Amino acid sequence: MSRWYWTGLGLAAMGCVLIPGFFAPEHLSPSDLSMAYSSPGAAPPFGTDSMGRPLLEYALQGSRVIALPSIVAGLVVMFFAVIGGLIACTGSHRLEAITRAFGELLGALPRMVVVLIVALLMPPEDRSLYPIAISWALLAAPGAMDEASAVAARLGGARFVEALRAHGFSRFRIYLWHIVGLNLRPVVARQGMETLMQVVFLEIALSYLALQDTQPSFTHGDSEMSWADLLYMGYQAFLEVPTWHAMQLGIGLVALVALATVCVGRAVRPR
Amino acid sequence: MMQNHKLLLSLSVVVGTLALSTGSTLNFYEESLPSSMNPMFAQSMVDNRVHELVFDRLYYFDPITNELTSRVVERWELADGGKAVKLFVKKGIRWQDGEALGADDVCFTINAMLDEGTPSPIAEKQRAVFSGCEVESKDTAVVQFTQIFHNPLNQLGFYVLPEHKFESTAIQPDDAFSNRPEGTGAYSGSMGRRGVTFGAKKNAHHEPRIGQLSLQEGGDPLVQVRTLLNNGVQGIVAVPPPYRADVSASDELSLKSYDLRSWWFVAVNQDKPYLKDKRVRQALNLILDRTDLREKSIGVKPGEQNSPCEFISGPFVQTSPYYNRSIDVQPRSDLEQAFVLLEQAGLTQTGGRWHYKGQPITLRIGMKAPLNNEAPDLLSQIGNQLSAGGFDRQEFRITVDDWNRQVLTGEAEDYDMVVGKWSFGLVEDVNPLFHTRNGGRGALNIFNYTNPQVDALLAQYQSAKTDTQARDAYHKLHEKLDDELPYLFLWKLDTKSAWRTEVRGNTIAPYYYWTAVDNWKYSP
Amino acid sequence: MNSWWIRPLVRLVAAALLPVAVPGILTALIWALPGDPASIICPPAICGGTEELAEKWNLHQGPWHFFSTWMKAALSGDLGNSWRMQPGVPVVELIAESVPWTAALVTMAFIPLVLGATGAASRWLSDKLDPLIRLVGLTPSVVLALLAAAAVTIHYGANAYDDDAMRVKILLGALTLGLADAALSGAVTGVRGLMEEERKQRYVQIAILRGESVLSNTLPNVLPAIAGQMRARLLHLLSGAVIVEVVIRIDGLGDLLWQGTLTQDFGVVLASAFAFAILSAVLLLGQALVEIGVALHVRRSPKGVPA
């Protein structure tokens, strides 16, 4: 299928996931017990919870929780990937060694351990996904830098730059356009998108764990709902509570994020 | 739902093929995990119930006949003209580690309570009762009181601690004893990550019939009830009202009364400038629509007969002699009157939101997290009502740990309001809740509320010589608090347990719950 | 090739640094937090004065003293006591009861990854399956874990901690960990990519013409990269174990860290992060040794070196 098809599909999926967050209500609507556990048919589009509040609001608030932090995390990883690629083109072994050492140290610990330690230090009033998302991005950066530098190395690294210089291109144009724009783009975009997806999943995971232990979430205030609330509600369907529609919505949103990642990956793949 | 059942079935089949039969331990869900297994540092009813399993109170009331009796004292006699009692400790009783129980343990416990180095509000209370204790012989202790009591044995309802487990009488809460206690009770307890396991301990004075009990933290009440129906657990200590019908509808389960006086409140932080003026607190009290809250979070239908949830207007349940029945409850909201009060207090309403000195007010409301199981969604319902009353709000679920460390210690100044619950037995001493914090008094004063008139009334209660003096002091206190509103009083919620019918002889003692655990039987 | 030693050296240095750096950073953080560290263990309002408390918990002489004595004790097997989760209880007991569960979980989850990687390397596993494996890999571990948790809850309820239940939970947890978050797909596609790339090398074609086996030629060259892949996968599993253990309620190391985090129990967090640091260091060490071994092997015999 054409690159444009994947691009369109990816952007559409991303849009569906992230943009609605900007229109999320600050608090859930007042409850209406007469509408409790309504199916999507009875209370379009997604049905209601045990208090008769629309699951749409859960989805919107969840989207708001993840939207900006996950985008920021993606951008951080993209930035580091670009740096990694460019360093590989400088031909400086020392710089490469330093970068690698930094990467080894940073990448050596299981990410969740670091994330939990970051969460541990956050005071309840400053609960937000940002610090966790950025830590995750920093931990993902070494991998992205490695891959980008490998791509740059395949290009020929410093020799590639020299060759283009010989053609009279400015360093600025070579680095920004020929290396980043034309060659690093696929790996940088994919890494960024994968990190975005991982941050979304991370938020769901952390919120779900907190919900399960009736603890406040590390990633958002208690007035807000996360997509994990949908999954937790949906989980009760296994205990004969009529929340199957919540499970479907939760899984659907997760699938949408995954779809967006796959599509973007396909869209930017090298020719 | 069909898909749901199919998936449920297939999952169970997968698990079933991997699994063998399950154990026969008696599992039950508690409201939360205990915060400490050292009776000196009990901070919740969960703690109290756990202590009843692991330790012995010197004297206790029989849960059936209410006879005041003891498992550890052979006999007693009055001494020092009635200002002391001589206790003869039963021989042959052993601590769970094998050491013998003696008079020295009884005196150690009293001396530990009298030691100022023991930072325990419970001990602080006992200091007004006991003046000392002397070990006369291995099995004889003389307990001295600060005054002559008409029924002195009634004062001896404290748990006995093992002297050999502590270095000094200054007992600290951060000691390993709080998780791995040694008692003389029917069960030894060991706190794990998600629960507490209790192993039966046969003793000269205990013969438990159930080999092992396992306490687990009950999460979502619906999941608790379903698990109970599936025989995944055998009991739930507190079943929220909305789920009691499900329990009654099954012959495999029985709903058991648990006599306890619990009332719910919203404490208001008067150190916040916009909450200092009592008219603002009165307005908040008028904004709350308790009938609506009760319907949505407790599931009480309007006009329901004998509701398990009864509104209160002061710090006592309506069955209490201290409840001042001349003070009316506030079942419905009255926004009009509330707004008048807010304007009188100098607040201004702009764009539908209340402002104080030009700044919009955002109320930070916290609630003890496990309460959400008993009254689902209460926090956001209160938030909705305050929002309808013109206040922005932020909601916070407070963990049990933070509740004990911050809220109960008066360190939760970040919050404007916190939603909580207090439980009482026969003794309804509310002095620790409302007295100014000083010299050990007001130990549970959440927002460090201070009011000289209230302190005076509490002092009157404390020094009351007759029942009537005590009652009058608390009736006046009720009236004063209804005007001052350091708390917005919500309701009394009765407590019911649910047990599977395979559990036999399960008499539930008022307040202490497990007093008759020796008679409990379980044959799966 | 003249700087072949840089990578293993860096890994060795990292492996040596990690177990010291992690407790060091955490100790610094304890003092960086507002308020007296002793008051984190027990607020003055509950425990009275904090001086005795600070001394009792060895917090009275500043971060360096705390860190150095903690490290000294840790090397002799004493990881201190829990601060808040189970105050006063030796953390080493909690770690000791946790490690076997995490080890069992990660090992069982690692088996399908090794099989998948071997299958991909030997072309036994067809690349036609890749899309399917990728699709499964897109599922977040929390989603699979909650399905497993539901199954366990329905079947066992509160008996979910007896031996049978734990066995089932480990199996379901390993399945979750092995499949979710692209664990298997990463191992399969990663190794396949490496091998296919190497197979295209000219020296391999020549070796084939010489009648030599492909694997004996390619393996020395791809082994370091495969070792890297496997270390990354193991780290990934260790990381995912936190989620799986908490959701399915397995009393492992990840769950211990989670509980410690929830209760702000630095005693537990310090020790469990230290344990994770040691595990990571061991993995780094392993990879470095493989790299060194291969480098020396390649130097000893020219066979398999690209022409």
Next chain:
Amino acid sequence: MLLLALSCTGAEDAENTPATEAVPSALIEDSWMLQVAQPGKLDEVLAQKAWGEVFERRYSGAAMTFGTESARGHAEAAAIYRQAALLQANAILSTFASDQRRDTDPAQVIYLVGVASVITGDLDTAKASLGQGGEQVGDADAAWAQVLTAETFSLRDAPPLFSLGEVAAGGTPNAELDPTYRLPEAESGLVVEVADPTLTLQLAFWHEDAARAAGGEPWLDAWLAPWRLPLESVDAEATEQPLDALFLGVWTGTADLDFVNALATDGDAALDAYAATSPYAAIVKACAADEVDLDCLLDQSVALGAQLEAAMETAYGSQHADHRTFASFARAGVLRAGARLCDARGEERVAAILRLNARDRGTGPATDPKFQLALAAWDASNRNALRSTELFHPNRASVDGLDVVQVSLDTFSLRVGRETGAGLPQ
């Protein structure tokens, strides 16, 4: 409307069919549960609106609505006031009896001790206490002392201290009466409010007479016998109980009530006498022929409930939410019958355990205020202030004028609570 209300109360349970029958099916054929389970019968019974009030345990209202159509409302009130008077009496004795009295208590409380002793059947203490009450209680005290001088005394001879008005079927007694005294406390001079149980006692008699006027004469004595007070002449001759005496009550049929009454007079002999006619007797005999087997009684009471549900389903033609509600009366009833046997045998503790279980079984529409007040009265006699107040409170609106009982319970709770050791809110 009641049908609707009933429908809302119970949930259908598919697992009700008993594995084995608790009793031969012939024993439950005439039970009120099966009578009302006949198609159309329930609607016919519910045509009387007063059943809605009986269902909601508002018996004063029910008595008025029934008027002369049924004595059930007055009968329930007569039983409830009796147990309320006993509760008051025990609360008074647990507060002011000679072994509990404080020097600071008002001297006049001795009068209350006297009246309470009469109600609890302790005539010696009553005679020793009455006639020395002094100011404020003087007239009442003298009146009581006077009636006790007679050679034979029955509780019915209690002095008419309060004029309740003429007895009339469907009528209500004078509500403007205040039985409380505000007595000065020694030292503090504060006011101690106490309540005279004589009014509650008179109300019991008034409603008994009203029940007779409403046509309850043929069945009332047997119906009321289990709830009579010690010094009442019990005439519990077995008589056929009509449906309106049994419907929404704990006895499945006349035989159960006769069995329970016979237990009080004949003891164990009643087991053999009624095992063939009363389902309760059959079960109690099977489970308690020698020693009371609690587990057996608990199991069999559940089995009987399930058997009744199954039989109602067969009679009605399908399951109905009300069937479980109706059967729950029997689930509690068996235990209460067992408790009566224990009373006869003097096994007070076992009786109490059975009653506590019956309390838990008898919830919602199956709650029986007279039973709960009786249990509260027993608790008050044991100085159990917590449980007795918790038992009384939900039933305070079952008949008019019960608030006066709260006055006695307050002084009792205060006394017991204040002498209990230090406690902290949790």
